[in-house]
Amino acid sequence: MAEIVVLGAGLGGVLAAYEIKERLGDSDRLTLISKGDVYHFTPSNPWVAVNWRQRRTIEVNLPPVMKRRGIDFIGIPARRVHPAESRVELEDGRFVPYDYLVIATGPDLAFDEIAGLGPAANTQSICHVDHAEQASAAFEAFCTAPGPIVVGAVQGASCFGPAYEFAMILDTELRKRRLRDRVPMTFVTSEPYIGHLGLDGVGDTKSLLESEMRDRHIKWITNARVTKVDPAVMHIEEMAENGMVKASHDLPFAFSMMLPAFRGVDAVRGLDGLTNPRGFILVDKHQRNPAYPSIFGIGVTVAIPPIGATPVPVGVPKTGFMIESMVTATARNIEALLRGKAPAAEATWNAVCLADFGDGGVAFVAQPQIPPRNVNWSAEGKWVHLAKAGFERYFLGKLRKGVSEPFYEKYLMSALGIERLKERSH
Numbered sequence: 001m002a003e004i005v006v007l008g009a010g011l012g013g014v015l016a017a018y019e020i021k022e023r024l025g026d027s028d029r030l031t032l033i034s035k036g037d038v039y040h041f042t043p044s045n046p047w048v049a050v051n052w053r054q055r056r057t058i059e060v061n062l063p064p065v066m067k068r069r070g071i072d073f074i075g076i077p078a079r080r081v082h083p084a085e086s087r088v089e090l091e092d093g094r095f096v097p098y099d100y101l102v103i104a105t106g107p108d109l110a111f112d113e114i115a116g117l118g119p120a121a122n123t124q125s126i127c128h129v130d131h132a133e134q135a136s137a138a139f140e141a142f143c144t145a146p147g148p149i150v151v152g153a154v155q156g157a158s159c160f161g162p163a164y165e166f167a168m169i170l171d172t173e174l175r176k177r178r179l180r181d182r183v184p185m186t187f188v189t190s191e192p193y194i195g196h197l198g199l200d201g202v203g204d205t206k207s208l209l210e211s212e213m214r215d216r217h218i219k220w221i222t223n224a225r226v227t228k229v230d231p232a233v234m235h236i237e238e239m240a241e242n243g244m245v246k247a248s249h250d251l252p253f254a255f256s257m258m259l260p261a262f263r264g265v266d267a268v269r270g271l272d273g274l275t276n277p278r279g280f281i282l283v284d285k286h287q288r289n290p291a292y293p294s295i296f297g298i299g300v301t302v303a304i305p306p307i308g309a310t311p312v313p314v315g316v317p318k319t320g321f322m323i324e325s326m327v328t329a330t331a332r333n334i335e336a337l338l339r340g341k342a343p344a345a346e347a348t349w350n351a352v353c354l355a356d357f358g359d360g361g362v363a364f365v366a367q368p369q370i371p372p373r374n375v376n377w378s379a380e381g382k383w384v385h386l387a388k389a390g391f392e393r394y395f396l397g398k399l400r401k402g403v404s405e406p407f408y409e410k411y412l413m414s415a416l417g418i419e420r421l422k423e424r425s426h
């Protein structure tokens with residue numbers, strides 16, 4: 001009998017639990033360890049933050065779903081992974097042994113790296129549904145006394161799409177409320193140019209997003225390093241290509257949402273051979289850790305080097321489509337190992353994304369995600385908003401039923417009508 005443990009019940013962890021379970025023998029056991037009992041659909045957080053969604057509509061209660069699938073579920077956070085002992089220590093003092101461990105914890109949010117950053121200080125966040133609810137309350141209070149807004153992503157951030165989404169969604173909602181004319185908006189980002197996205201752009205994302213911001217009267221500052229955030233003022237250094245300070249900005253705001261840098265969670269950070277200096281899991285092309293071959297990493301917790309040097313540190317995003325391919329490769333490789341074979345499956349690491357702007361949006365396809373690419377495509381239109389809302393309903397409906405399938409592959413590829421692009425890449 002083999003003991004398989006999946007640590008983390010976000011997108012990657014839940015999908016990994018489903019897919020690995022299907023490949024196990026009758027005597028094998030799978031345990032999913034989660035920080036709490038509820039899964040939240042993170043892509044909907046920008047909508048929660050402007051009251052377009054309530055958190056209950058984007059939640060899935062995991063224990064009954066996992067029970068139906070024959071998956072053991074533990075809703076207690078992990079305190080520490082002990083790779084030399086092949087066991088996970090929980091916050092309640094228990095230890096969970098494993099033959100194979102899949103780490104899918106997602107990131108720790110490094111708000112503390114910048115003074116005044118984060119929902120416990122002076123800016124809002126949409127990284128977690130708790131943060132989105134807090135942002136929603138702050139936004140409603142803001143609307144009673146409008147003023148400047150600052151939105152963006154700080155140095156070291158690797159998730160830029162939600163920042164663009166939220167800036168545009170705020171613009172859309174403020175126009176609906178007839179308040180937009182009273183709200184100057186500035187987009188602040190560590191990216192070297194608008195639409196870089198941590199991917200050196202995809203298709204024409206630079207022109208598309210710059211045009212969108214001009215149309216919406218949103219100013220921007222790129223190559224931005226946030227030095228600190230006071231209660232109503234953000235202090236920024238705009239860096240030149242040579243790494244020197246080009247200009248300093250003190251931006252007043254009445255409402256601000258800034259995405260933080262990510263790092264590995266406490267349960268794994270600092271484990272030599274398992275993680276890099278930021279605490280992200282080191283993996284080979286089979287999603288397997290070289291130092292501890294019984295450990296696999298998937299999702300945001302995986303270490304991926306930046307695409308290239310930039311004046312301000314910019315990370316690489318791990319998109320849903322990419323995470324799904326990591327899950328499939330990991331499930332196949334664990335199945336191979338349990339049957340005495342060498343792992344051979346590799347993730348495709350493609351990106352297919354829908355960025356919703358409330359009344360439109362931008363979609364892009366990068367195959368592979370990191371250039372040079374076989375497919376490098378982007379487009380815009382109102383259909384993107386409809387497609388993302390449809391994917392939310394589709395994904396949560398399937399998840400609540402315990403259905404395992406290639407969600408992104410099945411829905412997004414067909415919704416975008418890009419099977420032709422996929423064929424063209426071969």
